[in-house]
Amino acid sequence: MEKRIFLVKLLETCCSKLSITQLHSQCVKLGLVHDSFIVTKLNVLYARYASIHHAHKLFDETPHKTVYLWNALLRSYCFEGEWVETLSLFRQMNKHNVSSVSVEESQRPDNYSVSIVLKSCAGLRKVLLGKMIHGFLMKVRIDGDMFVGSALIDLYTKCGLMNDAVKVFMEYPKPDVVLWTSIVSGYEQSGSPELALAFFSRMVVSEKVNPDPVTLVSVVSACAQLSDFKVGRSVHGFVKRKGLDTKLCLANSLLNLYGKTGSIKNAANLFREMPDKDIISWSSMVACYADNGAETNALDLFNEMLDKRIKPNWVTVVSALRACAYTSNLEEGMKIHELAVNYGFEMETTVSTTLMDMYMKCFSPEKAVDLFNRMPKKDVIAWAVLFSGYAEIGMVHESMRVFGNMLSSGTRPDAIALVKILTAVSELGIFQQAVCFHSFVTKIGFANNQFIGAALIELYAKCCSIEDANKVFEGMAYKDVVTWSSIIAAYGFHGQGEEALKLFYQMANYSDTKPNNVTFISILSACSHSGLIKEGIKMFDIMVNKYKLIPNSEHYAIMVDLLGRLGELDMALDVIKNMPMQAGPDIWGALLGACRIHQNIKMGEVAAKNLFSLDPNHAGYYILLSNIYCVDENWHSATKLRRLVKENSLKKIVGQSMVELKNEVRSFVASDRFHDESGEIYEILKKLHAKMREEGYDPQLQIEEML
Structure with missing residues (x-):
């Protein structure tokens, strides 16, 4: 007995294949190889530190198989994502029980066995098999187990049957935190973040159930999907009050939320306060900086990470490369490319396409083409990056040639690729080309796609045919916010601000579509291009106060431009100072342009100083300030x-x-x-x-x- 206790303690310390094999040998010598607890423990350890095949071999050698041993192997296969093998093993388990004359209770499948099998059904999206098991559970009355209920909800969620998931949830009069988490996560993962938050509110406020970190991760993710900073900030406060703010998974989710909502300061404060950080933490913070106009901070943090000997993954590298692309920082981009080669993920599809995009934005198309030619598999995304990259650097004809090569290679364009080529063709402004591409899009069956419809509206608008743009708009069966935003932008592009305003109010008051951030960029730009200064300022107020949308740098840039045109330069500077994010070159450039119009030298120097720091290689800013000095006859400063x-x-x-x-x-x-x-x-x-x-x-x- 003492030897058995000693061996059990030793099993708890095992962490390698060698130590497990040695202890297994001792168990055989001591005659403990048929001890159900020890065999189950050995099975788990073999699966974890050796291989699933070693675990299965031990399982086969065990004559008396308890439900715990069956469950251990079932769980190991399921954990490895071997769902077909899991289901096959479960069939063997049932067959073994049916064929045996007398089966002990300890050998029959239990609730834990069933929850594992349901998880495998979810992984394979085998909803019919899952429903059969569900029906069986109801017959034998073992469906009241909370873990089984959670597995059923997960199955129906992953198979897109949220109504069935809710029915399962409603069968439990007093659901525990596991069931609540399953339904909240289900709605969040199925693209219904509003309902996820509604169930969470009911869980905490009405039912007084304390959420665990897993629940809160789903809630924070729902806030990130909605880009709802205020609710997300409230959830962060709730997390702190519950003393869960040190949980790494929660902190990482909050970093992602702040990144998605453009709140760099909150993300940076949280990151700095985190006692523990993993690669996800670093990647999230780098992405937050890179995607919110703080590219220099992103690259500084990435280099700090390398200095601390923290190995980046491909996600971190992609974020750092985006920062290089946004700032056209070729030197840093090439260093990161070399790093990707050394770490062996240069040819990861996302990494290689991001590298191509970076080289294109750094005006090095030859490097992008070289990488493209070396890619073993060229999917539609890689082709799209190449031809859209050519368009962005002014080589539209080359872009069209690459698009033709893509079609010749047999690669079928998807909606995103078509939007990119339509955007590229719009830069030419050739009406005949627009008609040809419109026909091509219709021929391959994408005419009713909202995003392609929006791109066609932009294409015709840039080809000086607002009438054809309007025909596309009117001909669309379903007009979503993207379509409305495009037609508003089209009229603004043609200087027809009054018509753009009419369309905006038509959408806001007489349709089911609510304007989003992009819509307000369209209407604000329309007001700016048409000289409708006061109307534009009113639109910004409607955006913030009526629709509760959070402005980004583009909105602020247009606001600074509108206030500048009105001569309210002090007010424009106050807007910049009170922005929640760092002002970029577009915003300071708008202020400098306004200072040129109103000949405000002092403020112009402030704007120029920031511009020279943010974008020192842009000659236009130096010239604009020089013009201001010339009008003031300050020849020394101009020279x-x-x-x-x-x-x-x-x-x-x-x-x-x-x-x-x-x-x-x-x-x-x-x-x-x-x-x-x-x-x-x-x-x-x-x-x-x-x-x-x-x-x-x-x-x-x-x-x-x-x-």
């Missing part, structure tokens, strides 16, 4: 800025224009001397300039000379 531009070899981003003439696209840029007919073009320009002078035109001199 100093001009010298900085030349010494640092900064280049102004050149605008490109295209016209369609006799079915051929002609492109040109400012001060273009490479056009085949540039001599004749400049001769005509000279004549036009002379004619303008005769008519009394006196252009205001600027220092925006060709760099």
Whole structure:
């Protein structure tokens, strides 16, 4: 007896295949190989530290198999995701019991056996088999077990049958925390975060059931799905009051929430206070910075992580690469690429496509193409990154060529790829191309897709055909928020702000669609382009106070632009100071542009100082401040800025224009001397300039000379 107790204690310390084998040998010598407790324990250890095959071999060698031994092996197979084998083993278990003349109670399947099998049914999405088991449970009256109920809810949730899941839940008069968690998680995972929060509220407020960390992770995830910062912040407070804020899984979920809602400060504070951090914590914080306009912080944190010898995973690398892409930081991006190669996940699909995107945004298409050619499997996502990347750097014709190659390779475009190519084609502004692509989209059966419909609206709008854009809009059977936002943006693009406002109010007051953040970017831009300053400010107020939406940097940039046009520069600066996120170049650039209009040198210098820090290689900002100095006749400061531009070899981003003439696209840029007919073009320009002078035109001199 003492030897048995000693062996049981030794089994608790096992953590390797060798130690398990040695103890197994001792059990055989001592005649304890048929001890049900020891055999079950050995089975679990073999599955955990050796292999499932070793565990199964021991199982087969055991003549007297208790339900605990069956359950141990069932659980091991299920844990490994071997769901087919789990179901096969369960059939053997039932067959063994049926064929035996007398079966002890300890050998029959119990509630735990059934919950494991139901989990396997959920993994395989075998809802019919799961329903058969459910029916059997009701007959033998063992369906009242909470764990079985939880497994049934999980099965129906994963198979998309939430009504059945709720029916199971309602069968329990006093559900425990496990059942409540199952139904809350079920709604969260099935894309119904509102209902998940409603059940959580009922659980805590009405039924007075204390949630556990697993419940709260699902609740926080539901808040993240809804991008609901206020409710998420309240849940965080609840977590703190319950003393669960040190739980790593919960802290990671909260980091994800703050990242999704753009609350960098709260995320950074939480991250700093976390006593323990794993790779998910670091990845979430890097992603939070990268996706919310704090790319420098993202890269600093990523490098800090490497300095601390914390090995990144592919998710961390993808977030860091996005930060490089947003800032066109090629040098840092190449270092991370080398890191991905060393760690062996360069050819992970998500990593390789993100690398391609980074190289494209860093104006290095040859590196993107090289990586694309080395990819063993080129899916539609990789193709889409390549041709959309070409479009983003102004090489639309190359983009269309790559799209053609994709079709030739037999890769069928999905909705996302089609949206990207339609967006690329819209940059050409060629009406005939728009008609051709519209026909292609209709032919392959995507005409009724809301996202493609929205892209077609944008395409026709940029081809100067607001009428065709409106036809697409009116022809759509179902108009969602994406469609409404696109048609509002289309009218705004054409300077028809009043019409855009009419459409906005039509959507808000006479449809079931509620405006979202993108809708307000569309309507605010429409007001800005049409000079509807007061209307735009009113729209921002409606967004924040009526619809309770949280503005992002794009909304703030347009607001600063609107206030700047109105001459309210102090108010615009207050908006920037009170923003919940760090102001980016777009926002400070809007303020600098307003300072140029109203000749506010002091505030212009403040805006420029921030711009030079955020984007030191953008020549346009130096030129804009220099123009302000010139109007004020501050020639010394203007010359100093001009010298900085030349010494640092900064280049102004050149605008490109295209016209369609006799079915051929002609492109040109400012001060273009490479056009085949540039001599004749400049001769005509000279004549036009002379004619303008005769008519009394006196252009205001600027220092925006060709760099």
